[in-house]
Amino acid sequence: MASITASLSAETEALLQHECKTISKDLIHRPGPDFLDRCFVPSSRTPQVIRSLGQLYNHGRLAGTGYMSILPVDQGIEHTAGASFGPNPMYFDPENIIKLAVEGGCNAVATTFGTFGTVARKYAHKIPFLVKINHNELLTYPNKFDQILFGSVEEAWNLGATAVGATIYFGSEESNRQIVEVAHAFERAHELGMATVLWCYARNNAFKTADKDYHVAADITGQANHLGVTIQADIIKQKLPENNGGFSTINFGKTHKAMYETLSSDNPIDLTRYQVANCYMGRIGLINSGGESKGATDRDEAIRTAIINKRAGGQGLISGRKAFQRPFAEGVELLNAIQDVYLDDAITLA
Structure with missing residues (x-):
């Protein structure tokens, strides 16, 4: 705990001592060693899917805890290979x-x-293996908010995949097609016994105003999560929320004053708790993304994100650039620092 709290400076007390008074922790389906038994065994998932989920939850340093640490590296397509691997060219070789x-x-x-x-x-x-089956290829000019399939679910299965992952850009012009496309892909993945992970990202130029980016608003990202669990994603990947009031500011969608007055607050743990609530109160695990690499502050930021996610009721982090855009040993150390948050019993549900 000492090494963790040393990384948080002024935010330590606010994050580690915060008590969530918005959505009670008693309503959350908590991560834990028996999470699959409690939340997936009663579901429609087949024994093969349960086995695949078991492989995910029972591998690595966090095995058997109900928490996850995943390394995602699809940025070579999503952000260009040069931009992604330029800081550490060894990762042009995919074996690394x-x-x-x-x-x-x-x-x-x-x-x-x-x-x-x-x-x-x-x-x-x-x-x-978690095979990412769709991407935004980024060479189309001007850029557009679309995700296209780069292969089939069957090919992911042939590669030995335990799970398939996909992105939907909720709010984009192509989102309706993406929802249908990914829903069919996830249905097929479940038929073949694989687990499913959905990157639930909001994308629309109108979601960004002159002074604030509502792509990371709790209300908008929370609804994206709710759509994701509806198409039976087994795990939801979402960006950590940074604000709230996207629907009310942009003036669209349906809202209720409780979304802003009683179900959330300005505290990042409460904002993330709202994301968890939209994942069927944690029945479907929320993993937050680690975000871009900023250099010297990466470890501190990763630990902060992990604490927020864990105390909110989330199930882990999926962090890539902060790990692979640095020397190999430092990348391992950063991943381990994230995992240490989830292994620390003193860091509890807020």
Whole structure:
């Protein structure tokens, strides 16, 4: 705990001592060793899907805790390979991505068809594969908010995938097609016995005003989560909320004053608790993204995000650039620092 609190400086007391008075922790389906038994065994998931979920929850340093640490590396497509791997060119070789996840003690590695296609036989038995099946290819000019399939669910299964992942850009012009496309893909993945993970991102130029970016508003991201669990994603990936009031400020959608007055507050734990509530009160696990690398402050920021996620009722972090855009050993250390938050019993549900 001492090394963790040393990283938080002025925010330490606010984050570690905060008591959530918005949505009671008693309403949250808490992560824990029996999470699958409590929340997935009663569901419609088949024994094969339950087994795949068990592989995810029972691998790496966080095995058996109900928490997850996932290394995601799809930025070579989403952000260009040069921008992603320029800080550390060793990751142009995709085997090093898998090595980092293994050495970092992650529950799974999330990356592309291309990466797994080059090393699947060597690593399929060493760490669960999460195959990202769609991407925003970024070479279309001007850029547009779309995600297109880069391969089939069957091909992910052939590669030895434990799970498939996909992104939906909720709020974009293409979101209706993406919802239908991903819903069908997730149905097929469940038929084949794989788990499903959904990147629930908001994308619309109108969501950003002159002074605030509501792509990370609790109300908008919370609703994106709610849509994601509706199409039976087993795990939801979402950005950490930074504000609230996106619907009311932009003046669209349906709202209730409770969304802003009683179900949330300005505290980041309360904002994230609202995201968890929209994941069926935690029946479907929320993992927050680690965000971009900013250099020297990455470790502190990663620990902060992990504390917020854990105390809100989330199930872990999916952090990529902060780990792979630095020397290999430092990347392993950063992943372990994140995991240490979830292993620390003194950090509890707020």
